[in-house]
Amino acid sequence: MSDEVQPGHVRVRLDLSYDGTEFSGWAKQAGGRRTVQAEIEEALRTVTRSKGAPYELTVAGRTDAGVHARGQVAHVDLPQDVWGEHHGKLLKRLAGRLPRDVRVWAAREAPLGFNARFSAVWRRYAYRVTDNPGGVDPLLRNHVLWHDWPLDVDAMNEAAGRLIGEHDFAAYCKKREGATTIRTLQELSLVRGEDGIVTATVRADAFCHNMVRSLIGALLFVGDGHRAPDWPGKVLAAGVRDSAVHVVRPHGLTLEEVGYPADELLAARNKEARNKRTLPGAAGCC
16 A cells, blocks of 8 residues: 555645544445545535545544544545645635534645554543443533443552553454454553543554453453452453453543654654564464
8 A cells, every 4th residue: 555645636634523423433334324434525525616526534543433533633635726726715614514523623735655544653542431320411421431330440540550561452352354453552541530530541553443442341340349450451361352341332432632753754654554563472473
């Protein structure tokens, strides 16, 4: 796969956010299901008067149905004449065309070699949960999970610390044919706010399918006393799915931010991100 932009085109970086409640995820789907990608691509074609043009977005992280994003990043390659004519008014026109649950906040020409997916060096998610006996604030019901057992945040952080680093997260991922489950988990920490909401910050170079929600599911079992703090680490070491690890509901999850290297490092990062990884000492392909 090449990151070269076709002659006569400009690669445009889009910074965007959305409330995932009414979306069937990011990626376009057959059958007319509503997705973030489809909404934005159709809006781009409409506001640039480019009906039928194959404007396809590449995104930093494909979110599942019900998952939100505050700091999502995508790119699209537009013809130079279209970009030249519309870039000054593109944001305002998109704001008038897009539904209220998705916004594009910035649209600018990307640096050479930029790829929204493969250039990223980390993605940061937040998962929000409350153990308030009365439930979730109605104004936050689409963004905060209610857990009806008291949570020990210190125990959850103790368990989380055992998961940091480069590991094979097969036990916490939905396996996809031909894809590795080796990831570098850079941060996993939890803080209880003054409002009682516990926010888990999860940052990694990349995530495999269901990884964040599975990790949170395991930590909740520790927090409510059903498992000891060493249990999530033992599950990780076993390398197989454990039926006790629940994939928590998607609405508590938000993609908060995507990190990229300096412009001169983009090409090297793109190449590195496409390499299939193995753990030190592992034999054969993963």
